[in-house]
Amino acid sequence: MVELSETARKGLDDYLRQVRTYLRWSRSLDRDEVEQNIAAHIERELEGTPQPVSSSALEGVLARLGSPRQWVPPEALGWWGKLILKLRTDSEDWRLAYISFALLLAGFLLFLASPLLLVFIAASFITSRAALAAAGDENLGAQKWLLYPALVIGSAILATAVLCGPGLLAGTAGAELYQLARMRHYSDMDIVEFVIISATLITGLWWVVSGLTLCKRPALARGPLRPFADRFNRHHALALFSTGVLLLILLAGYIASLW
Amino acid sequence: MDDRFFDNWSTQLRKGMLELCILNAIDGTRLYGYDIVRQLRGIDALVISEGTVYPILSRLRREGFVETTIEESAEGPARKYYTLSEKGRGILVRMNDCWAKMKTGADGLKREE
Numbered sequence: 001m002v003e004l005s006e007t008a009r010k011g012l013d014d015y016l017r018q019v020r021t022y023l024r025w026s027r028s029l030d031r032d033e034v035e036q037n038i039a040a041h042i043e044r045e046l047e048g049t050p051q052p053v054s055s056s057a058l059e060g061v062l063a064r065l066g067s068p069r070q071w072v073p074p075e076a077l078g079w080w081g082k083l084i085l086k087l088r089t090d091s092e093d094w095r096l097a098y099i100s101f102a103l104l105l106a107g108f109l110l111f112l113a114s115p116l117l118l119v120f121i122a123a124s125f126i127t128s129r130a131a132l133a134a135a136g137d138e139n140l141g142a143q144k145w146l147l148y149p150a151l152v153i154g155s156a157i158l159a160t161a162v163l164c165g166p167g168l169l170a171g172t173a174g175a176e177l178y179q180l181a182r183m184r185h186y187s188d189m190d191i192v193e194f195v196i197i198s199a200t201l202i203t204g205l206w207w208v209v210s211g212l213t214l215c216k217r218p219a220l221a222r223g224p225l226r227p228f229a230d231r232f233n234r235h236h237a238l239a240l241f242s243t244g245v246l247l248l249i250l251l252a253g254y255i256a257s258l259w
Numbered sequence: 260m261d262d263r264f265f266d267n268w269s270t271q272l273r274k275g276m277l278e279l280c281i282l283n284a285i286d287g288t289r290l291y292g293y294d295i296v297r298q299l300r301g302i303d304a305l306v307i308s309e310g311t312v313y314p315i316l317s318r319l320r321r322e323g324f325v326e327t328t329i330e331e332s333a334e335g336p337a338r339k340y341y342t343l344s345e346k347g348r349g350i351l352v353r354m355n356d357c358w359a360k361m362k363t364g365a366d367g368l369k370r371e372e
Binding site: 039 | 291292293296299307308309310312313314318321336338339340
């Protein structure tokens, strides 16, 4: 048997430890057989080398043998093993893509009818944005399939919340105000009518203000909604402003018709 | 860009060629793993990482194309010898025939400069 120096022994143990880590994800490969093949190969390669074998001599043999991962070919891995190994060993941006998709999937599978779903979507959206920033649009490649579901869902929720959130809040507040006004006999208006008027008024005002703001700084919309709002410009902001003005005009006409 | 294309292409080509070369190496003889690696080493650009040969040998054994016998060695760990099975001999004839046809056809497409 070839005698290894202490550092060479540590190097070999580290190599075998990494091989075993990969072997854990394969059901078809025989761990003992792989380790025997490695041991026999190293033994034969180092025959005639001055002993104890130095770590540099061993490193040369291990370098020719190649990465510990190649001892477990892709076809010997189950889908779960492939996924885990990708997460553990792929470049940072791919890991983020897998994490993002896993968070989204876990959210829908475990918390479909719970508010926690929103937390998972938010986490998945943020991770996707980080992956997008790390890789850049043009270098995303197949990662798109993992990142875009969270980006589409997250952007849709964000855009809806920003555009309609103030109106919905105004509608809720309007309902509360209405109850108060009814108690004090200030209003004979129907509650639904009152809520719709409150929501439309605030939505119209909000769209006017945000349309004007985005006209001056369109990048405010592009950043949070990347990559879907990359082409957002002043014309789109003007359209938002105009829609807000139109809502307010329609609302004014409706209110005037009540009196 | 060219390097990446070439690397991908040569990796694909090497995958199939390694199996053919391993089977040819043990045709009519018996060799142990390290000897097979040493023979393949001599073929330029075929073996980038020597460790890739052993998983292929294991797969060929599982598929019944090669058979193994283990013999104790006084010089070190027991040696596992590989020989071609009857099934392996059959597939090797077909693989060599296929490769010869492909090589002849591909060479025929090359124009003399």
